[in-house]
Amino acid sequence: MNVRKTLILSAVTLAFGGVFASQAFAQSTATETSRDINQQQRIENGLKSGQLTTKEASSLEKGEAKIDKMQAHADKTGDTAAQKARIANAQNKESAKIEQLKHNDRVANPTSKSSERLQSDVQRNVNQEKRIAQGQAAGTLNNKQVGSLEKGQAHVDAAEANAAKNGHVGAGEQAGVQHRENKQSQRIHQDKTNG
Numbered sequence: 418m419n420v421r422k423t424l425i426l427s428a429v430t431l432a433f434g435g436v437f438a439s440q441a442f443a444q445s446t447a448t449e450t451s452r453d454i455n456q457q458q459r460i461e462n463g464l465k466s467g468q469l470t471t472k473e474a475s476s477l478e479k480g481e482a483k484i485d486k487m488q489a490h491a492d493k494t495g496d497t498a499a500q501k502a503r504i505a506n507a508q509n510k511e512s513a514k515i516e517q518l519k520h521n522d523r524v525a526n527p528t529s530k531s532s533e534r535l536q537s538d539v540q541r542n543v544n545q546e547k548r549i550a551q552g553q554a555a556g557t558l559n560n561k562q563v564g565s566l567e568k569g570q571a572h573v574d575a576a577e578a579n580a581a582k583n584g585h586v587g588a589g590e591q592a593g594v595q596h597r598e599n600k601q602s603q604r605i606h607q608d609k610t611n612g
Contacts, residue, residue: 449504453484457481460474460478461536464525468518469525472581479578484507484511489564489567492563496560534588538586538595552605565604573601
């Protein structure tokens with residue numbers, strides 16, 4: 418009887434292990450980039466609706482920067498199942514944090530200059546992540562290039578987080594973020610067209 422229970426438990430454990438492993442392998446570089454786009458759009462939508470304050474969005478951008486760094490490292494070294502699982506876990510946690518912050522009791526003024534500046538910067542993140550995804554899909558960007566570009570996206574996210582950490586984004590701070598975004602945009606274009 419005990420042998421039978423042990424065999425059944427072993428089979429169940431293997432089945433669950435296979436499910437979790439397949440989820441880790443299912444998360445490809447393209448899936449990671451797609452999730453980046455989705456999460457950046459959710460942050461932007463939260464800013465536009467007033468569900469996210471500038472300071473809350475700063476915290477989320479800091480988390481996005483961390484995820485982009487993880488992706489950059491994984492793409493540079495060659496994705497392993499463990500790296501994919503860590504990235505998926507970090508994206509899941511960030512997704513839950515976005516949801517939690519959008520539905521707390523804080524309300525922001527989405528038409529304030531500060532919020533509009535950050536909205537513009539986050540929208541640019543969305544556009545640049547989409548350009549990276551398009552390069553992946555078209556085959557004009559390899560995983561190593563994607564990793565390098567994700568590292569650049571991490572720098573942009575970190576600059577946004579730093580600019581908004583006090584709850585206000587000034588015109589000078591936005592100019593600094595836009596300078597980084599312009600350099601990143603040039604790198605994306607260059608990598609996609611370098612043949």
